[in-house]
Amino acid sequence: MSLKFSNALFFCRKKPHFKNSCFSESLHTALGRVTSTKHVSVLCFEERRERIAKLIHEPELSISTYDTAWVAMVPSPNSSHEPYFPDCVNWLLENQCQNGSWARPHHHRLLQKDVLSSTLACILALKKWGVGEEQITRGKQFIELNFGSATEDHQFSPVGFEVIFPSMLEYARDLSLDLNLEPTIFNNFIRTKNLELKRCNESQIVEMEAHMAYLSEGMGNLKDLKSVMKYQRKNGSLFNSPSTTAAVSIFHHNAKCLDYLQSALEKFGNAVPTIYPLKIYTQLRTIDNLQQLGISRYFRKEIESVLNEIYSCWLQGDEEIFMDGSTCFLAFKILRMNGYDVTSDWITKLIEEESFPDSLDGSPRNINRILESYKASEIIFPNEAAFEKQNLRLKDLLEQELSSNSDRLIVQEVCSPNFGSKDFYFMSVEDFNECQNLHREELKELERWVIENRLDELKFARSKSAYCYFSAAATLFSPDLSDARMSWAKNGVLTTVVDDFFDVGGSVDELKNLIQLVEEWDVNASTECSSQNVQIIFSALKSTISEIGDKAFIRQERSVTKHIIKIWLDLLNSMLKETEWARERTVITMDEYMSNAYISFALGPIVLPALYLIGPKVSEEMVHHSEYHNLFQLMSTCGRLLNDIRGYERELKDGKLSAVSLYIINNGGDITEETAVEEIKRWTEGLRRELHTLVLDGKNSVLPRACKDLFWYMSTILHLFYFKDDGFSSQELIKVVNQIIYNPIVLKES
C-alpha cells in the first residue's frame, strides 16, 4: 500500500458532483413539491425506513455516461475493429437525452462542462465503431450549441478537464467528426492543455505522477505506460476509475484491467459509475449522515451489522479503505466513535505525509481534504502524542484556509442516491417536528412545575427554565427519553436556585437548616424550616426527588431514592464548604479547591439521576465502580474550569475563590491572568479528551454506552454555553434556544 495513492486519489474525482449543491438542490425540490401533512402515516414511515435500510446494506451508485463511453471504446483483444463490450455501446445508443446530450437526470446547472465532456466521449465511442449516425449528429449539435459553457469560469470543472477535454477534441478531429467550432477557441484549448501538461511535468509535488496517471484518457497513446501501470490495484483497476482503466486498456492489453471493467458492467448492467467499488465509503457516509440528522436510532441493527463488516475489513487492511484517504479518515472516525478498537497509527502517518499542497489542478489547497482529516484527528486518545500534533497542525491549516477562502467549502462528491434521496430529508424533518412538538409540551410542563413549586417567588435566583430544558432536549431528544429529560431539566432549575441561594440569597443559618432537612428527609416542612425561602426550596427538592425516585423504581426495579438524596447532599455540603472558605477567607491549595469545586458545579443532580431513566439497568455495582466516578469527575472538573474561566472576575469581586485566581497564587503571582486562563484551557482540553476516551472505550467498560453518553452530552452542552462567555447567566443564547424549541421546519406547499 502506498500512501501516495490515497493522497492522489482524493484530488481525483473526475466527475465533480458537488455534494452540497446536489444536496441543497434536491432538498429544494423536495421541499417545493411536498404538501405538509400533520399526521405522518405509519405506513409511509415504515416504507421510507425500509428504503433507507436497504441503502445502508446495498448502497447505490449513479451511472456515469462519461465513464461508460470510455469503457465502450475498449477494443476486443482479438480484433481492434470490434468493441470488447458491445452491450456497453448499445447502452450508449439507448440512453441519449432528448436534447442530444448524455447528461444524467437532474444534473446541476453548473455542471455543463461535465455534460459536454460526457457527450463528447459518447459520440467518440459511437464514431469509433461506426454506429449510431443519428445519435452522433444530435450529439454534435448539442456540443456546438452549448460549447460556450466549456470556457465559462463560473462553471465547475471536472478534475483534469483542461487536459482531457482538449484531448478528446483532438481525437474527434482525428476521427473526422468535424465539430463546427471556431478555430481560435479550439486552438486556445490546445494551448491551455499543453501549458497544463508542462506545469504537471515540471511540478515538484509528489502526488503529480499519480495525478497524471489518473488522467490517462487525456494522455494520447500513453507513452509512459510503466509509470501508469504501477498504480494498478489488486482488483485490476487504476484508481478504481472505470474511465482511467478503460483508457489504459485501449492502448495496452491487460487481462486484469478487462476483468475489472467486466465486473463493474455486470454489477451495474452494461454501464458503469465513476468510481467502483465505493461501497464502504458510501455506507460510512450514509451512517454519518443518519447520525447527524438525528435519525440513526431507527437503524440501530442495520448500522451495527454494517459497521461490524467494515471493522473486519479494517482489520484485514482492505484496499477499499486504505487506498483512499477519504474512506480511511471516515472509517477511522466512525469506527472509533462507535466503540470499535482502532489504532491511529496509519491515520497519523497518512496525515503526516500529506503535504496539503496547493491542489494539483491549480486551485487552492483542498480544504475538504483538510477538513476530513481534521475531523478524524479530533478523536484523540490521551496517549497519542503524534496524532495530537497533527491535529493541531490541521487546525491551524483550516483556520488559515477559512480566513482566506471562506467560500471554498465545496464538498465534491460522487453522486449516489444514498446522498440525494429525499427519504432522508422527509424522515429527519418529520422526526424533528414530532420531537419538537413533544419538547414544547414538556417545556410548558416545566414552567408549570416552577410555578406550582413557587420557585418563581425566590427573587434572588436566576430564572433559567428554557436553558435547563434545552440542555436536556438538545441531546436526549427522542420521545422515549421524556422522563430523563424532565429529570435533567428540573434538577437543572433546582441546582441553579440552590447555587444562588448559597452564593447570594441565603444566610448561614438558612443554608445549614436546608442541609439538615435534607439529611433528615421525613420532616414537617411547615414547622422545621427556618424561613419561607428554605421551605420553598426544601419542598421542591423533596417532591422532585421523590417523583424521580418513583419513576426510577419502575425502570430499575429497586429503590434509588436514597442514592439521589445522597447526590444532592454531596452538592449541598460542597457548596456550604465554599461559602465557609469565602467567609473565613481561608487559604487553600488548588487541590483542595478542585476536590470540592467539581462537586459544587452541580452536575451531580442533573446527570446522575437521569442515568436511571434512559433505559438500561444501572446496578449498585456500576454506581460504585471507579468508571462511574471517573466519568463524573472528568465531566464536572471540565465544567467547573470552564465556568471559572468565565466567572473569575465577578467572583474575585465577591471574595470567592476560583481556579484562575488560585492558579495565579500558586505561581507566586508571577503570571498574568491571560496566561493562567490559557493554561487552564489546555488543562480542560486534556480532561475533555480523557472523558471522550472513557466514553468511547467499548472494551474495558462496565457502564452501558447509553449511560456513558450522558456525561459526554453534558460536556458538549457546557462547551456550547461557555464557549464565548458565561452563556448560562447571559441571555445571548435565548434566541437560538427559542427557535429550536418553537420553530418547526415547514415543508412548503407545492
Ligand SMILES: C=C1CC[C@@H]2C(C)(C)CCC[C@@]2(C)[C@@H]1CC/C(C)=C/COP(=O)(O)OP(=O)(O)O
Ligand atoms: C447547574 C447548572 C444548570 C444547568 C446549566 C446548563 C443549562 C446545562 C448549561 C450549563 C451550565 C449548567 C450546567 C448550570 C451550571 C452550574 C451553575 C449552577 C452555574 C451557575 O453559575 P455560577 O454562579 O457561576 O456557578 P458557581 O457559583 O460558580 O458554582
Ligand SMILES: [Mg+2]
Ligand atoms: Mg456556587
Ligand SMILES: [Mg+2]
Ligand atoms: Mg453561583
Ligand SMILES: [Mg+2]
Ligand atoms: Mg462560577
